[in-house]
Amino acid sequence: MSQTIFQLKITLMGSQKPSIWRQLQIPAGLDFQQLHAIIQGAMGWTNSHLHAFTDRRRNFSIGMPDEFDMDETQDGREEKVQDYLSAKGDTLIYEYDFGDGWEHAVEVQKVLEAEPGETYPKLLKGEGACPTEDCGGxxxxYHLVEAINDPKHEDHEGMVEWTGLEKWDVSEFDQAQAHDRMIEWYKNAADAYDELF
Known part of the structure; x- marks a missing residue:
């Protein structure tokens, strides 16, 4: 029996010149905790904050519920991606860090059959550097990028000291490194849940 594969495009909403996105292929039967780990690794985030998958109507919230959860979040370990996405053009929103509000559009580009001998997930390509954590959304x-790259900016010294960088390349993206990180996060998806609790 063949395995269904979703080709997804993950786009950081509001990103520009270049847009920050990753294109990947995943087994349709993964749970949302596994998809969270894959996105964290492919994008370059550090799993330092809570997250949720939802839609534009906020009809559901899938993520990491705890005893303080007021939104009745469904446990991502118990919900399957294929129960919410099924066809080309289907979309979800993945929000990471509710303070900074990093929203990602998750779009199904293709529904495929697994190729014999291939392993999944696969990071096909991407563009744009992942923002640093806790920079304010x-x-x-983009304020941080402007300040770091302009020595005359009033916040230049503070941002350079905070990030340790003299220049920020918004186009920087190492696909091989991102793929390896994605696979590592995927293999440790359960740990990615437990680290925050």
């Missing part, structure tokens, strides 16, 4: 990120 997408607009804070």
């Amino acid at each position: 997408i607009w804070g990120y």
